[in-house]
Amino acid sequence: MLLQGHYNIVRNATLRYDPTSAMLSFDAVKRRVAEISGVFSVYHDMCIKSCVGFTGPFEDLDCCPVCSEHCYRQDELERSGKKVPVQQFLTNHMGPAIQAMWRSPKGAEAMSYRQHCTAPFSNSFKPKRSIHHPPSFPSVPEDYIHGSDYIEAVLCGDIGDNNTVLMLSFDGAQLYRNKASDIWIYIWVMMDRGQDSR
Numbered sequence: 001m002l003l004q005g006h007y008n009i010v011r012n013a014t015l016r017y018d019p020t021s022a023m024l025s026f027d028a029v030k031r032r033v034a035e036i037s038g039v040f041s042v043y044h045d046m047c048i049k050s051c052v053g054f055t056g057p058f059e060d061l062d063c064c065p066v067c068s069e070h071c072y073r074q075d076e077l078e079r080s081g082k083k084v085p086v087q088q089f090l091t092n093h094m095g096p097a098i099q100a101m102w103r104s105p106k107g108a109e110a111m112s113y114r115q116h117c118t119a120p121f122s123n124s125f126k127p128k129r130s131i132h133h134p135p136s137f138p139s140v141p142e143d144y145i146h147g148s149d150y151i152e153a154v155l156c157g158d159i160g161d162n163n164t165v166l167m168l169s170f171d172g173a174q175l176y177r178n179k180a181s182d183i184w185i186y187i188w189v190m191m192d193r194g195q196d197s198r
Contacts, residue, residue, distance in 0.1 A: 037100040041092055045071055045085040053089060094188060098164050101190070113194040115161055117145045118154065143195060165191040 007026045014023050024032065034040050045054040051066035052058050062071050076084040101107045144150055153159040167189040174182040189198050
């Protein structure tokens with residue numbers, strides 16, 4: 001909402017200065033970005049008490065199987081016959097987001113960080129090697145790539161050159177000394193990118 005508010009302030013000021021400006025509305029910009037990037041948000045109906053999402057086996061239900069709350073706003077259903085969900089949840093699919101990161105030369109270069117860092121050690125990553133005798137790494141680990149979990153996953157073949165490595169973090173906080181701190185319920189971290197752009 002904060003981003004939308006700022007965008008609308010700038011758009012309104014631009015239109016006051018030049019009423020003929022073709023500056024898009026916030027919603028139109030979101031649609032255009034989705035079309036260009038191929039990354040779309042998917043909304044699903046859910047119980048007002050967050051018991052279940054009305055997807056899969058619950059897709060055709062009108063009431064929650066746990067608490068019996070209605071899926072749709074009854075006032076709107078009676079007034080217009082339209083099924084307006086009481087509440088929805090958002091799903092952002094990672095596949096299209098990852099593909100979008102590879103679409104430009106600059107993006108592809110950024111997404112190659114992990115592969116470039118692993119390449120110098122790839123000759124040492126042979127099946128005959130074991131995690132107990134890993135290849136030589138810097139004496140002070142500089143990144144997760146120097147950690148035993150990553151090395152073991154590469155040695156076992158669980159992570160290959162053409163794979164994408166994601167980290168999912170729940171209930172986190174990033175504290176900064178000189179700027180506003182971030183908090184999140186969950187966050188995906190793109191580990192293929194360098195530390196400065198994850």
